[in-house]
Amino acid sequence: MSAAVSDVAPQASTAPTGGGVLRRLNIVTAVWAGSALAAIGWFIAHELWQDGDHGSDQVVLVTLICWSVGFMVGIGAFNGPIGWIRGNDLAHEDELFLAGKDQGIGRYFRFTTDHKVVGIQYLIVTMVLFALGGTLAMLIRTNLISPDSQFLSAQTYNAIVGLHGLIMIIATIIMVTGPFGNFIVPIMIGARDMAFPRLNALSLWLIVAAIPVLFSAAFLGGIPTGWVGYAPLADQAPPGMDAYSIFILIFAVSSAVAGANITTTVLTMRARGMSWRRTPIFVFGTVASVGLALPAFPLFMASQILLQVDRTQGGQFYVASGGGSPWLYANLFWLMGHPEVYVILIPAIAALMELTPVFARKPLFSFNTAVIAIAGIVGLSVMVWAHHMYAAGWAPDLNGPFMLTTEMISVPTGLLFLVILGTLWRGRIWTTVPMLATYAMLWNFIIGGITGIYLSDVPADYALHGSMFVTAHFHYTLMGAGLTGAIGALAYWFPKMTGRMLNERAGYISFWLVQIGFNVTFIGMFAVGLAGQPRRVVTYAHLFAAGNLVSTLGAYCIGIGMLVLLYAIVSSWMHGPIAPANPWGAKTLEWTVPNPIPLENFEVLPVVTEDPYGYGVDEAFLTAELVSGSAPRTASTGSATATQAEVAAGSGQQVATLDREAGQL
Amino acid sequence: MTVSAHVPVAGHPAEDVQVVGGRQRTGVLLLIVADAAFVGALVFSYFYLRGLNTSGAWITQGMHTATIWVGWLIGLIAVASAWCYRSGVNALRTGKIGGLIGGAGIALALVLLDSVVQIIQLASLPFKPDANAYASCVYTLAGANLFHLLLTAVIGVGIWNRARLGRYVATNPWQVEIVAIWWNWIAVAAIAGAVTTSFIASPNVGG
Known part of the structure; x- marks a missing residue:
């Protein structure tokens, strides 16, 4: 598996001497x-508290905290x-070692600070989480294939539903801002790294440390x-709940x-001349997402600390x-929970807004509207949380205002459409494939x-709450x-992140399998939900059997499609055609750096x-004529090698070159 | 997007200290926003449960509550600590490194003292966390404050030691100034805790 980042092969002659004890630390x-x-x-807690009223919870709590601290010590955090x-500042050699210079694939298993390495690490972690969460989804749907399948026991089913939900939520939260926010955004804004490279590595390895904690549940x-x-x-649940907390x-x-x-990086490290009007929309989406998460997730954290006081101290x-x-709990949770929906959605849609002009060869329509819409969603998303609590009976007098704010949020969302x-x-x-993702998002969203407005x-x-x-x-x-949107982003930036083109045929097959399977699965679920099937139940009335069978078959189709996507990613990463620096002819800065990307990017x-979407009409026509809907073909332009689209979208000098060569193409 | 060169790559000259310092200040302010949201959630929980007084059990009848002045003492020591630290920063700005060592040292001592007072308060509260919602809230707010104080003590040890080793100069006071922002924040958080726990009885007498 080759990486698009430079310094893949260790070179003894240039190997840095820094790093100190970190040289011995890895996963x-x-x-x-x-x-x-x-x-x-575990031993100490067991000896001290096992026989107490909350002994098992205290033992689990201490053990899992010790695991996490020990893991972070062992990785070198x-x-x-x-x-x-101690007063020791990092020497230049230490910084080079931390950045992973000349460490080959080993840098992916260390506390490496290079944002490109962290981006790839996030990508792998996200894929692992999706694989695990997806497998649990298959188990859930297999159990629901018929009312009497009894494939899983009720307790196992409950545990799997909770685990599937949490894994998928976490995976979707990090799926765009993790891989692409770390790998792409710094290059996109013309920076050499993130503002705080060590904090970048810390954020990644904290998640890695936390995954075994979650699975211990x-x-x-x-x-x-x-x-x-x-x-x-949650107060009464078994110790798996401690792992959750x-x-x-x-x-x-x-x-x-x-x-x-990420916010500091974007606020303070944009390239000279990159005014907010010239900042790509994906950067806005990423900052909106992480900026929204910044005050939201501490509320979830607080809710879990209170839960632990309940569980371990009575x-x-x-x-x-x-x-x-x-x-x-419901208030603290949903004060985080609804903004979290937009923490997930905004960067994914922003990624699609980023790539759509590239493949439409047109400027992004009404850039200002897109920015205002993102700001509007962020602002309104913190004022809608109680719509999750209508049926709970909390503050019925506020149902009307929360209905209004929730319906209002469809306005900026509609503007994005x-x-x-x-x-x-x-x-x-x-x-x-990236462009197909845009179409699919429009349909699905x-x-x-x-249905969200309903x-x-x-x-x-009141009628639909708690239903499928x-x-x-x-x-x-x-x-x-x-x-x-995240899959579209992966297909779009895959050539830059890996240095290779994604297998397009496998990409198309995967796309259609996933999208057809997805719609079959969840339209079936709408039907049984409207008919009254509650969610989170291990069995159901025979009335809902047909809809559930359809949903399960659709889910298998999604599963097969995801396996094809996994094959496309792995095979392309290992053996795919070498990608040119700018295979799509895009105009943002990440496509101006060579493959493999140098350690310090630029x-x-x-x-x-100029603004990032300056695709002129004539240029779009020219590009469309040249590429004629096919995968990028390589054209020789003098001594240089470039794709047609790359040439067409490039600088004036490059366009002039194209004009000279157009007859030969 | 047209690009052109403006910085020679060779050697990558170090960024201006003002630029780096400003960037670090932005990052710390954002982290404080996250921490403030957490503290805000605890304060919200206190007032929410106090206002609800579910089952009339916010405070059990006849129970001894926490002594209010101890919370204020902890808050005032935190304020004094932040003030001493700020004095050290001001001394560094005028080139007096000894002033920074002294100011940071006294601030550190005060934070450690505050931590001890906080631990004594936790150990001597006339109730356990399982008594009722009020008791749970007081323990949690005090625990969060203790965490703040200990974290600040660790940072304070670093600043004091680095100042002692001559790592700071008047022309680049950014790091110590950024820590001052954190120090001020933990004083604010401690006062917020004291204010919160000063409101004991629930206004919702009926429960």
């Missing part, structure tokens, strides 16, 4: 240190802070609450660190008889969005729009003099 030492500290923590306290009685972890059920605590710290880092936060209230449709309008579309309506929500209709709705938004820092 293996992290696992060892985590396991050792977890064992020590604390070396920097300890060195700083499966062996600790599961998460029987669904991914929302509602109290007071610790996972959320770690993830909240990781997202805060990543959010501060606290009364969520216990009504002790003066607490489950509504407190108009921006994409306006960009496509009369464009000469170059139909590629229309369905997800309109659910925002209080009377309709809701499950279908949020899958249409988070998967149909969010995940589709040989010279760029100065931006």
Whole structure:
């Protein structure tokens, strides 16, 4: 598997001498240190508290915290802070080592600070999470293939539903801002790295440390609450709930660190001349997402700390008889939970808005509207949380205002649709896998969005709350729009991230399998939900059998499509055709750097003099004529090699070259 | 997007300290926003449960509550600590490195003292966290404040040691100034905790 980042092969003559003890630390030492500290923590906690009222929860809590701390010690996350306290600043050689210079593939298993390495690490982590969460989805749908399948026991089913939900939510939260926010955004704005490279590595490795914590829940009685972890059920759940809490605590710290880092990078490190008007829309989407997460996830973290006080100290936060209230949990959770939907959606749609002008060969339609719409969604998203609580009976007098704010959020969301449709309008579309993702998102998100308006309506929500209709709705938004956008982004930036072209045939096959399977699955789910099937149930009335069978067959189709996508990614990464520097003829800065990308991205820092979507009509026509809807073909232009689209979209000098060569093409 | 060169790649001259410092300040301010959201959630939880007084059990009848002045003492020590640290920063600006060492050292000592007071308060509260919602809230707010204080102590040790080793100069006071922002924030958070726990009885008498 080759990487698009330079310095793949170790070179003894230029190998840096810095790094100190970090040279000996990697994921293996992290696992060892985590396991050792977890064992020590378990032993001490077991001796001290096992016989207490909350002994098992206290033991699990201490063990999992010790694992996480030990893992981070073992990966080298604390070396920097300890060195700083001791007054030791990093030497240039140390920084080069931390950046992964000349370390080959080993740098992907270390506390490496290069944003490109962190981006690839995030991509792998995201894919692993989707694979695990997707496998659980297949188990859920297999169980629901018929009312009497009894494929899973009720307890196992409950645990799997909760685990599937949480894994998928976390994966979708990081699926765009993790891989592409880290790999692409710094280059896109003309920076040499993130503002805080060590915090960048920290955010990634915190998630890696947290994943075993989450999966330990499966062996600790599961998460029987669904991914929302509602109290007071969470107070009474088995110790798997402790794993849930610790996972959320770690993830909240990781997202805060990543959010501060990406936001600071964009605010303070844009290239000279990159005014906000010249900043690509994907950058806006990324900052909006992490900026929204920054104050939102600490609320989720707080809700879990209160839960742990309840579970390990007998606290009364969520216990009504002790003066607490489950509504407190619901408020804290949904104050995070609804902004979180837009934390997922905004960067995915922004990625599609970024790539649509490239393949329509037209400027992004009404850039200002896109920015205003993103700002509007961010602003309104913090004022809609209680629409999740209509049926809970909390503050009925506020149902009306929350219905209004929820319906209002469809206005800026609709503006994003108009921006994409306006960009496509009369464009000469170059139909590629990334472009197909745009079409699919428009289709899916229309369905997800309109059903969301139904659910925002209080009377309709009373009828549909807790039904499969809701499950279908949020899958249409988070998967149909969010995940589709992320796949489009992957297909679009794959050549830059890996240095190779994605297998287009496999990409098309995967796309159609996933999209057809997706719509079959969740339209079936809408039908049974409307008919009254509740969600999160291990069995159901025979009345719903046909719809569930259809949904399960659709889910298998999605599963096969995802396996094809996985094959496309792995095979292309290993053996795909070498990608030119700018295979799509795009105009943003990431396409101006060579493959493999140098360690510090730019040989010279760029100065931006134009907006990123300056695709003229004539140029679009020229490009469309040249590429004629096919995959990029390589054309020789003098001594240089470039794709046709690359040449067409390039500078004046490059266009002039094309004019000379056009006759030969 | 047209690009052209303006910085020679050879050697990549170090960025201006003002640029780097401003960037680091932005990052710390954003992290404080996240921490403020967390503290805000705890304060919200206190007032929310106090206002609800579910089952009339916010405070059990006849129970001893936390002594209010201890929370204020902890808050005032945190403020004094932040003030001492700020004095050290001001001394560095005028080139007096000894002033920074002294200011940061006293600030560190005060934070450690504050941590001890906080631990004593936690150990001597006349109730356990499982008594009722009020008790759970007081323990959690105090625990969060203790975490803040200990984290600040670790940072303070670093600043004091680095100042002692001559790592800071008047022309580049950014790092110590950024830590001052954090120091001020933990003082604000401690005062917020004291204000919150000063409101004990629920206004919702009926429960």
